[in-house]
Amino acid sequence: MPSYTPPVRDVRFVLEQVVGLSAHAQVEGFANATPDTVDAVLEEGGRFVAEVLFPLNQVGDQHGCTRAEDGSVTTPPGFKEAYRQFVESGWGTLAAPEAFGGQGMPHVVSTAFQEFMISANMAFAMYPGLAHGAIAALVAKGNPEQQATYLPKMVSGEWGGTMNLTEPQCGTDLGLIRTKAEPQADGSYRITGTKIFISAGEHDLTDNIIHLVLAKTPGAPDSSRGISLFVVPKVLVNADGSLGARNAVTCGSIEHKMGIHGNSTCVLNYDGATGWLVGEEMKGLAAMFIMMNAARLGVGLQGLAVAETAYQNAVHYARDRRQGRALTGPAEPGEKADTLMVHPDVRRMLMEAKAWTEGLRALCLWGALQVDLEHKAGTEVERQMAGDLIGLLTPVIKGVGTDKGYEVATNAQQVYGGHGYIQEWGMEQYVRDARIAMIYEGTNGVQAMDLVGRKLAQNGGRAVQAFFQIVTEELALAKTVPSTADFAARLERALGDLQAATMWFMANGMKNPDHVGAGAVSYMHLMGLVATGLMWLRMATAAARMQAAGEGDAAFLDAKLVTARFFAERILPDAGALRRKIEGGADAVMALPESMFLAA
């Protein structure tokens, strides 16, 4: 049976040595995040998810959600009770604003806990996860009455929340939305239309679900500039805050999916449901992006988090399973066979997993810090810098985090051999669950286009130049230290590839934008190598410094240095290939006539 242990020590190392949590004590909310408080969150939160949520992970996969004739949805056995405990213990309120009943902790601390929760049970974590996006939109764009009506109960977890974008004819291209919002005399709107793929769209965990819905008002232009955002509660809320009549939104069906069976993915039918405009009319896209950016970082975290659980189990299996002998001669001659751990290719898969999960953890937490700083740093310069960095890296964290998460989960399954393919061992579920993260909240191809088509050029390339400068400065320091000089030289080469690819886009994108589109995913992965490489540079630098000072656990710090070396020698070489693919341009990608793809 699979197991999961929250990687508390590694998170602590990253928060102190990479994120520099204590160095930001002057930032609003960070004073709350004392080492003792953070330890308590990690230890207690980790225990909660491991003991309460993880045992429901396979249960959720096997039972899935059930829709009744009346459109109500029942979550898997145990989910409702676990959700009650989750709400009571307040794990969902860590980073929410104190004004609405949250604990006002830094986002970066909440993100560390989120990773544990997703690792334990991704499908379960999506119920509060989706609500967080809706909360973010209402905090930013809701009017005071809307905030007072919905936010306290959404923050506490008493009510759920969803994001309603997709329609049958409309996925990435939100200009195609058909859902209509007709204004009423009382200031409300009547919402009519069909939304699909709505995660946590209907369930039995909460008394109410607050849907945030993109729709078009009469006469709005037929493009993404014509969409508005509405708040549409499943159950209408009376003036005194009590629950009133059922609104005209129903779950028409739930999807049968490859994975995340424990989360209800709904078709929601809006049949003249009552909703209220959030923010300004036809400014829905901007409001949506507030939800979406938060969701994309959360999805990147899903990639890492599922990979972590898969990796942990692969390590256990590799240490238990005996098969074959070490190439260098029997490691345990007294046994009939050595463990899988002696085999270089098994090690290779485990080291790739370790290098990516720890590197992506650092990247996700460092990214979460930028979200904090973007809103709360003391100076405009700091806020702008943080906003630039997280804007640039959000598609990288989402796209690379989930592509690599899937790859790690697939390799972890591979370590199990035939047993990895059998449901009861649990490994194939991680692969199926991890798969969706490459698709939703914008496919990874869409992330890559966001990166190369929007983020690179914004403000004259300010963000990417700032990123290059950070890497360059930290490399310059690391090159002077013997223990990190080789790593720095290899990362510098990858940075050179990334800079060359960036220049290639600048030189060729104006001639033909397809040159940029054809290299977008390769570029996203190239930037992911450099960004994750920067995290490994920081971890290696910190480990070397601590060892020299006689601080910390020597074995743990050694492991960081070994894994950094693996990242440099066995993962960073992909940078050169990615650059060459990018520089191949669009010609070979676009040349084939449509009719010749199928030449049967």
Add this chain to the structure above:
Amino acid sequence: MPSYTPPVRDVRFVLEQVVGLSAHAQVEGFANATPDTVDAVLEEGGRFVAEVLFPLNQVGDQHGCTRAEDGSVTTPPGFKEAYRQFVESGWGTLAAPEAFGGQGMPHVVSTAFQEFMISANMAFAMYPGLAHGAIAALVAKGNPEQQATYLPKMVSGEWGGTMNLTEPQCGTDLGLIRTKAEPQADGSYRITGTKIFISAGEHDLTDNIIHLVLAKTPGAPDSSRGISLFVVPKVLVNADGSLGARNAVTCGSIEHKMGIHGNSTCVLNYDGATGWLVGEEMKGLAAMFIMMNAARLGVGLQGLAVAETAYQNAVHYARDRRQGRALTGPAEPGEKADTLMVHPDVRRMLMEAKAWTEGLRALCLWGALQVDLEHKAGTEVERQMAGDLIGLLTPVIKGVGTDKGYEVATNAQQVYGGHGYIQEWGMEQYVRDARIAMIYEGTNGVQAMDLVGRKLAQNGGRAVQAFFQIVTEELALAKTVPSTADFAARLERALGDLQAATMWFMANGMKNPDHVGAGAVSYMHLMGLVATGLMWLRMATAAARMQAAGEGDAAFLDAKLVTARFFAERILPDAGALRRKIEGGADAVMALPESMFLAA
């Protein structure tokens, strides 16, 4: 709903232009394979699988197999009738020896049909597929009585066949086998033990199933040198050929798997079952490898075949689905959105799929030709050369074919966006089905070790030198032709990387065999790039020659040249990264103490 059209035209092109089928007319059995006969096989066989087997593919996935209390197993609805038609139409007998009722066609022609069958329904195709391995072992190692008793009905498909290797404690390491074979006075053996993961181990398609079982005789050494192969029929066969008593082998359970639900994967309990030695005692490993080598080529074909179906559907979806606009401006201004086909990254995924499926098809068929030539070529020199090449490339075809098959299936699913994750669209089944091919018949890591640890060094490196020479000679020609010169230059660079990596292994493997183990999978993929590159070189060369001569369909030949260019510019660059990873050696891979993999 998904669809499938057998790529008959492409197979025909490969058989003529890459395999050179008609140039081998003097080889035994090849005279039967006239262009008309081959066309009939491809057209009629393709129609059969598309009309009869493909409609059962999703049915099989959804229903799976059912085991009753008595151990009997029922296949999914429709399988039994389809199997009956399969047997009646004789599609399973194409390449079987005429002496046992087969049609004596070249293996390469049968392989072309196999691809279609797997594409249509992989789980179904495994029933006759497993029997083929058992047939091969009996043809090579069975005594005349065994051959007369079993082969005619196995060849006709009236009886099934299986391969029984794996036990709970014994996967790759066959020395750990515990199943016992006790000799009886009548020359038979009593077989006792538990075998797991037995594909097609029990089902209702045939009246009898002939199990080929690895077991140990009393006193045999506790290693793979101590194993023997036995034939153990599910139902004992009377002297007159009629069915007798039920043998003491029963299905204890069937596995719940990630995919290939339509195939029954069984735990088989042998409880003093009656069996007979096949070949010599304690020579079971050699006999097993006859089954295994055939099976590995078949599994490599599975990678390609599932990828083909996934790719075809992704093309249909990309042509139908409208979302967003071309980067170069609206392609169809009269529509509300352009099709997915205009987006460079969608094209990139489809072109990768096309380049790999067509390249792997050529490689599988060329490999199948080597199997024919190994046994039937006119001279010993030709037979040895063919044996060398297929020995070298079997792990490459299996390992790279299935890794790339999974990658293509995953990308094809990605083209569908959210719909790719929903069961009814059918795409996620291809990913789940394709996944097993990377695991069974030796995981891809085991394939890589077979390549670098056995095949490279055999006969003083004769096989790999022959392979290098073939590539070098064809490159020298292609470099002189303007239309293939650029492709040849790029392939030459990849060949240089492969040769350098080979030298690196030679220089460093003696010092520490882990240096070879740590780079094994990268090396397998590097050789896969060069071998598939050789196939694209042949296809491009043929296309250019035919165009110059005014032969063939210009659009089809253009597509070959465009796809070859894509392979060279967008796929071959991986060769450099793989070489650098290999040259990184084992140090960083093996350095981490076991206890530090989990440092929570």
